[in-house]
Amino acid sequence: MQINKHTWCIIMAGGLGSRFWPISRTDNPKQFIDVMGVGQSMLQLTFHRFEKICPRQNIVIVTGDQYVDSVREQIPSLLPYQVLAEPLRRNTAPCVAYAAAIISQIDPEATLIVSPSDHAIFHEEKFIADIQQAVQTVALRQWIITLGAQPIRPDTSYGYIQFNEHPSLPRALNLHKVVTFTEKPPIEMARQFIASGEFYWNSGIFVWSLAVLRKAYETYLPAIAETFFSLGFGTSWEDLERVYSQCESISIDNGIMEKADNVHVLTASFGWSDVETWDSLYDVSHRDKDGNAIVSGNVFTYDTHNTLVVMPNDNSKTLVLEGLDGYIVAASDDTLMICRRKNEELVFRFSSDVELKKLIDNK
Amino acid sequence: MQINKHTWCIIMAGGLGSRFWPISRTDNPKQFIDVMGVGQSMLQLTFHRFEKICPRQNIVIVTGDQYVDSVREQIPSLLPYQVLAEPLRRNTAPCVAYAAAIISQIDPEATLIVSPSDHAIFHEEKFIADIQQAVQTVALRQWIITLGAQPIRPDTSYGYIQFNEHPSLPRALNLHKVVTFTEKPPIEMARQFIASGEFYWNSGIFVWSLAVLRKAYETYLPAIAETFFSLGFGTSWEDLERVYSQCESISIDNGIMEKADNVHVLTASFGWSDVETWDSLYDVSHRDKDGNAIVSGNVFTYDTHNTLVVMPNDNSKTLVLEGLDGYIVAASDDTLMICRRKNEELVFRFSSDVELKKLIDNK
Numbered sequence: 108m109q110i111n112k113h114t115w116c117i118i119m120a121g122g123l124g125s126r127f128w129p130i131s132r133t134d135n136p137k138q139f140i141d142v143m144g145v146g147q148s149m150l151q152l153t154f155h156r157f158e159k160i161c162p163r164q165n166i167v168i169v170t171g172d173q174y175v176d177s178v179r180e181q182i183p184s185l186l187p188y189q190v191l192a193e194p195l196r197r198n199t200a201p202c203v204a205y206a207a208a209i210i211s212q213i214d215p216e217a218t219l220i221v222s223p224s225d226h227a228i229f230h231e232e233k234f235i236a237d238i239q240q241a242v243q244t245v246a247l248r249q250w251i252i253t254l255g256a257q258p259i260r261p262d263t264s265y266g267y268i269q270f271n272e273h274p275s276l277p278r279a280l281n282l283h284k285v286v287t288f289t290e291k292p293p294i295e296m297a298r299q300f301i302a303s304g305e306f307y308w309n310s311g312i313f314v315w316s317l318a319v320l321r322k323a324y325e326t327y328l329p330a331i332a333e334t335f336f337s338l339g340f341g342t343s344w345e346d347l348e349r350v351y352s353q354c355e356s357i358s359i360d361n362g363i364m365e366k367a368d369n370v371h372v373l374t375a376s377f378g379w380s381d382v383e384t385w386d387s388l389y390d391v392s393h394r395d396k397d398g399n400a401i402v403s404g405n406v407f408t409y410d411t412h413n414t415l416v417v418m419p420n421d422n423s424k425t426l427v428l429e430g431l432d433g434y435i436v437a438a439s440d441d442t443l444m445i446c447r448r449k450n451e452e453l454v455f456r457f458s459s460d461v462e463l464k465k466l467i468d469n470k
Numbered sequence: 471m472q473i474n475k476h477t478w479c480i481i482m483a484g485g486l487g488s489r490f491w492p493i494s495r496t497d498n499p500k501q502f503i504d505v506m507g508v509g510q511s512m513l514q515l516t517f518h519r520f521e522k523i524c525p526r527q528n529i530v531i532v533t534g535d536q537y538v539d540s541v542r543e544q545i546p547s548l549l550p551y552q553v554l555a556e557p558l559r560r561n562t563a564p565c566v567a568y569a570a571a572i573i574s575q576i577d578p579e580a581t582l583i584v585s586p587s588d589h590a591i592f593h594e595e596k597f598i599a600d601i602q603q604a605v606q607t608v609a610l611r612q613w614i615i616t617l618g619a620q621p622i623r624p625d626t627s628y629g630y631i632q633f634n635e636h637p638s639l640p641r642a643l644n645l646h647k648v649v650t651f652t653e654k655p656p657i658e659m660a661r662q663f664i665a666s667g668e669f670y671w672n673s674g675i676f677v678w679s680l681a682v683l684r685k686a687y688e689t690y691l692p693a694i695a696e697t698f699f700s701l702g703f704g705t706s707w708e709d710l711e712r713v714y715s716q717c718e719s720i721s722i723d724n725g726i727m728e729k730a731d732n733v734h735v736l737t738a739s740f741g742w743s744d745v746e747t748w749d750s751l752y753d754v755s756h757r758d759k760d761g762n763a764i765v766s767g768n769v770f771t772y773d774t775h776n777t778l779v780v781m782p783n784d785n786s787k788t789l790v791l792e793g794l795d796g797y798i799v800a801a802s803d804d805t806l807m808i809c810r811r812k813n814e815e816l817v818f819r820f821s822s823d824v825e826l827k828k829l830i831d832n833k
Binding site: 129405409422423425426427428429430431436438443446450453456461464 | 492768770772785786787788789790791792793794797799801804805806807808809810813816819820823824827831
């Protein structure tokens with residue numbers, strides 16, 4: 108299929124990825140790391156996936172000011188407007204508004220795909236086909252399309268989209284009218300959602316035309332619309348700082364998707380994970396006969412089971428594991444963590460303890 | 471007490487330390503490593519201990535040819551005769567004969583202390599006093615004195631010395647006639663040895679005059695005596711290689727101590743360990759309230775017990791451990807091993823597997 112020159116992609120790359128400590132740090136968050144052990148960072152994987160969907164120069168990456176160098180290093184030769192720096196973190200609604208404002212100056216007829224930078228897609232061909240179907244659909248209908256991923260377990264960390272069969276569309280199109288969004292439901296509710304068959308996971312990937320996007324912002328987030336859609340190439344950094352410091356911090360989901368009545372879900376089948384936790388990485392990784400997911404590293408295991416290993420992808424380092432069952436072993440260049448998988452939420456405590464000691468040592 | 475200018479020390483520093491993999495390797499064995507986490511290698515600790523007993527220039531280190539640079543780097547400004555290179559490993563009897571031959575050219579009246587380079591001594595003042603007592607004793611009697619360490623567990627990896635009360639010496643001198651040497655007894659025998667009160671561990675530290683040493687070699691190891699005592703400063707490397715390649719590989723214990731009838735044991739109380747295994751290092755290390763021995767490294771433990779940690783002594787590396795009980799965590803610059811303490815004999819398999827893979831990868 109031919110690539111449409113009006114198709115644009117906004118990649119949101121401003122996350123902190125703090126759950127992947129010690130590999131992901133504030134100064135080098137998950138999107139810049141080869142979390143999957145495939146030789147490319149999550150951002151590189153995302154960018155190269157979208158290069159098959161829209162022209163390279165139509166991919167715009169929005170990130171924190173401190174990450175601009177990382178983006179340009181990982182994706183070389185980007186044009187100036189392709190890397191947009193945010194002076195402050197204000198969640199996804201301002202981020203997308205900023206990118207859309209810049210794109211509107213170049214291509215007022217743009218169709219926009221909005222995507223996180225750090226999620227995993229397992230069947231790229233299906234993904235491309237689904238996105239293309241969504242792009243074609245929003246050319247015909249004034250819809251916001253969100254891509255839903257089939258839930259495979261009652262995960263309480265995801266957002267759930269409830270949908271109805273759409274009366275006027277063939278079922279084969281997998282397009283449905285969204286009824287509700289529910290963020291991070293309790294486990295019992297998540298179980299009911301899955302049993303009902305009416306819910307899909309919210310992948311955080313949206314497709315809409317620029318016109319529909321502007322209308323949605325103007326209707327549901329008028330303050331953001333007013334300030335952000337006046338931004339352009341000529342906006343000074345000081346003005347951008349002022350706009351960000353004064354604007355509301357709100358997600359697209361809360362700000363628009365939960366309110367708009369033209370949101371449709373494309374129930375996709377490309378295999379998706381936000382890979383937000385060590386355990387979700389374990390889930391999506393190849394496991395050997397002992398249940399070990401050796402994502403990266405030169406690793407020797409003996410009587411070791413159900414263990415996730417993520418080492419710096421540098422074969423000069425060797426790891427030997429004997430007698431572990433159900434652990435995470437993860438290392439950055441300077442820190443190695445061994446933690447039971449069931450206790451992975453402790454990484455916040457670990458990172459805070461380690462940082463505190465560094466502060467004290469440096470005093 | 472004044473240091474006697476005829477007191478010499480031979481430090482045997484040719485071991486491979488293979489049980490301490492991955493920290494100790496053939497190219498950097500245990501004696502050159504800060505195994506105890508005190509800021510000095512085992513060899514440096516040993517050398518500096520003997521500097522308090524004999525003149526610095528009377529300390530001679532015998533090592534493998536490939537380790538001469540390591541010795542000179544760790545103990546700077548040694549005179550040429552103070553580092554003797556062995557072309558081949560032939561156990562301790564040839565090693566000591568070589569050093570004694572060189573020393574005899576400088577000081578025919580020498581008293582020789584023979585010591586391993588990689589054992590731990592816990593009460594240095596007592597050690598110095600015991601060695602000095604032995605030195606004084608062999609100035610008066612034609613004895614070979616071996617220093618015995620009080621056994622504190624039925625360790626099957628040690629040599630045991632059986633002794634009788636000496637009829638002609640006050641008990642306070644702690645000097646006894648040796649009856650038998652038993653290397654590495656079965657566990658039941660070791661238990662009986664300890665229960666009897668007649669056995670001490672063989673520390674591998676001997677004290678004897680040069681004359682007594684020569685006589686012992688001439689009597690029990692005449693072939694070694696003949697070739698080695700003709701060696702001197704002028705011996706070429708080729709001649710040394712020939713001598714070593716033709717000589718028997720035999721320990722002082724097997725070759726002399728088990729046969730000579732003038733061996734006496736000084737039952738010492740300085741606290742000793744050969745620190746030959748990870749578990750013996752755990753035994754001799756300070757343990758925190760959870761039973762963890764954090765020998766070195768910037769380590770954070772959570773719900774972790776009875777675990778030995780030895781990391782490179784470089785505070786830029788951090789280790790976080792959660793939920794381990796009874797493990798060894800040991801790292802060199804390029805390899806980290808996690809292994810249950812009860813399975814530490816597997817290190818031979820680990821090292822061989824890792825080396826094999828390196829060979830295959832480099833093909």
